[in-house]
């Protein structure tokens with residue numbers, strides 16, 4: 001078609017003239033699907049992943065969102081799930097079995113790590129964590145039973161940007177699948193399939209939804225992996241609710257303009273913070289201090305609004321004075337909505353392959369859609385409260 005991304009995201013996953021001219025696709029609520037004949041019922045049962053079969057396998061509402069997610073990430077097929085974590089679990093459980101080995105990036109989203117160390121381990125899958133900056137060196141960690149190399153770009157909390165094409169080259173020469181958690185870029189600023197990724201996952205909960213009110217995830221796969229993953233995801237019961245699919249699709253229509261604003265405000269905050277005496281480092285992929293910044297420049301077309309800063313080691317009371325007193329920055333874990341956020345975090349608690357140096361206090365920020373100057377004033381007042389306590 002050759003149309004630009006924003007144009008494609010505007011038109012994908014809807015067909016007004018098949019729906020009374022109504023712009024948005026309708027919400028179908030369904031559990032039971034009725035079949036007119038025994039023959040059609042038996043036919044549907046043979047191919048549950050190809051149409052409307054049973055509520056858990058999807059409805060035209062989830063199919064519309066899945067089509068749009070595939071368009072967004074540039075893959076063949078989308079699979080909607082009830083949370084981002086369900087998408088991660090569904091993808092891993094589709095491609096691993098007892099006796100297999102998984103290579104997992106060390107700065108992965110913490111619940112993904114708990115999945116590896118808990119459920120996957122109990123079911124006989126072994127995980128080795130790797131340095132996010134390992135690049136082609138990953139080949140030395142690949143074992144005969146390695147089946148999946150999982151990565152996240154940039155990684156949670158610390159924002160290192162891995163060299164995905166180098167990881168993918170090594171993985172593919174050993175017949176391993178490459179999975180990516182693409183939540184940070186929302187699939188908008190990074191095209192996974194052009195960089196060697198086989199399966200792209202994201203938490204729709206974050207930017208695609210964009211309004212902090214739904215939990216959903218997606219898996220985008222090539223045609224050849226679709227049936228296996230769709231059957232596993234439906235078999236686990238990880239289906240997405242129709243109202244949530246509708247809201248996710250509505251969020252997707254404004255994803256581009258929202259992300260460009262998150263990017264602009266995030267960069268403005270990052271540059272302002274960089275100048276502050278209290279700030280040791282800003283970990284923002286579009287800033288030169290961030291490990292993997294050159295890879296971000298090579299592979300990404302933009303930056304979303306989530307990044308971290310490291311300030312001098314700060315006692316809890318001073319941190320509380322800063323965080324409790326913010327007018328605009330909220331404290332909360334999920335992100336990608338219109339509101340700005342800040343939370344403290346300690347990556348040293350989470351890492352195993354690459355010990356975190358642990359000098360200073362890490363704060364993760366989300367640049368929301370408020371006016372950037374108002375956010376800067378809020379930050380400035382926060383630093384004053386902090387300094388008054390030191």
Ligand SMILES: *Cc1c(COP(=O)(O)O)cnc(C)c1O
Pocket residue numbers: 083084085086109152156181183184202203204205206215216217334
């Ligand atoms: C939030 C998040 C998830 C999990 O998404 P949920 O919808 O909250 O389950 C997965 N990966 C990353 C990087 C996230 O930030």
